[in-house]
Amino acid sequence: MKRIAFPRLLILGLVLVAGVLSLVGWALVNQPEQSLSLIDKAKNFSLFQPDASTPSPDKDQEPSAKDQELSRESPDSAPPPKDLALPYKSLQGKRILLDVGHGGSDSGAGSTQSQEKDINLEVARALKTVLEHHGAAVFLSRDADQAASSAAANAMDSNQSTINQRIAWANNTPGDLLIGLHMGTSRNNKVRGSLLLYDQNNSFATQSQKAADVLQKELTAFYSRYVNAGDIYKHKPADGNFPVLRQSPLPSVTLEMGFLSNEKDRALFLQPDFQKALTERIAYGAGYYFSLDAGQLAQMAIIIDDLGNNADGTNELLELGCPITVAIMPFMHASAKESALAHERNFEVLIHLSLEAERSVSTAYTPNTITTALADDQIRKIINEAKASVPHAIGLNNHMGSKATADTRVMSVIAEQAKENDWLLVDSSTSQNSQMSKAAGNFGVPFACRDFFIDNEHNYASSVQSLMAAAADAKRTGNAVVIGHVGPDGGKSTVKAIRDSLPKIQAMGIELVPISKIAK
DSSP states (O other), X not given: OHHHHHHHHHHHHHHHHHHHHHHHHHHHHHOOOOOOOGGGGGTTOOOOOTTOSSOOTTTTOOOOHHHHHHHHHOGGGSOOOOOSSOOGGGGTTOXXXXXXXXXXXXXXXXXXXXXXXXXXXXXXXXXXHHHHHTTXXXXXXXSSSSSSSSTTGGGOOSHHHHHHHHHHHHHHSOOSEEEEEEEEOOSSTTEESXXXXXXXXXXXXXXXXXXXXXXXXXXXXXXXXXXXXXXXXXXXXXXXOOHHHHHOSSOEEEEEEEETTSHHHHHHTTOHHHHHHHHHHHHHHHHHHHHXXXXXXXXXXXXXXXXXXXXXXXXXXXXXXXXXXXXXOTTSTTHHHHHHHHHHTTOEEEEEEEEOOSSOOGGGSOSSOBOTTSOHHHHHHHHHHHHHHSTTEEEEEEEEOTTTTTOHHHHHHHHHHHHHTTOEEEEOOOOTTOOHHHHHHHHTOOEEEOOEESOTTOSHHXXXXXXXXXXXXXXXXXXXXXXEESGGGSTHHHHHHHXXXXXXXXXXXEEEOOGGGTOO
């Protein structure tokens, strides 16, 4: 008996373990989709100082044939469309200093044929043209392949001397904003995109951080048109302990425009059209910063999802009488009715389109979910039927969709249909690898991306807290897009949180606007 008791216990234990593992596996497969922030992609990030004497990994490497091929044929090679209604008016009369990184014997990062110092100067000249066209006075620390402007510029070759020259130039050139232009490098060659740096010890630290926040948000949106699976972006400004930032007597930021350690960024910066598009977005951010600094109102757009089914909180929401945007699920029994009622009460209406998720139970989808298995014509058919179901829509946003939004083909078809219907697109941001922004850019469709969810915790107190956090972000960066819900994910508690928070938000100098005012 003793000889067989142990095997029986062992077998029983193995059966129990297998059962537990099966339950865990079922839970993972059926776990509702969670929203993911793009900031999660910035792990394992390493940045070399712009003027450090340590050479970058690419310093002595020739550009590969692959770089040249990417510059011609990569999907990233097409420049983004020109943004409309840029706040250039705020640039009039401003004095902007462009500190053009490196120069002369200090080549910065890159190879002999694609050196940082050359890219910095090319972009600086293009940016100067854009800024001056809109009324700003622009001053460059150098306008040739030499060290920064000073009486002894040609006599000084060391990095430290170059830094001292630039500090002297910044102190002797009156201005309203200094932007240092550099290219970054990283030990991880998947890191790409723009990164803003400021110095907390600068005498204008508050304004410097605000400028960094505004520019970072604009350039993150700009680069979102180029995102690919596996890319790592840095989406939060960092405190850069650099002498030029610390010792300049005006609001100052350093802009790492892209990463030469990433082959896609290297390919993009070979293209004058891309550089021009980038400078337009930098000018947009600078203008936005000056408008906020002058006390003009920041903007917040609130989108409420999941209408169309007489959900809890719908009636209360439509009685608010403020410019909230409503996203209505198509193909529901009250879709058309609630679309008409919202339109009648001057709410902007979106189609809340159900898209395939990586992990979700089937009951989380609404009828006619768009999946990656559908052919292009099937997707077009669903969108046309959704338009008939929600007849007052000015655009659409995604319900779930982490798998479908990461699919380039699916997003291209949706953007094509948005263009045809004169719609805008809003990414609910449920995937780190979403291709919606890129598709919107390719088709010239106005686009916005969700910054905050109001009701992740499904209760009044946390919804108020989320709204105030979004308001603080809007105040800091110029705008914010937040999403809440009617029904079990929010409902009346979300509506009450909005109603109670609006006076405080408006007192902060923030204007509540429909999503069409922010999408671009």
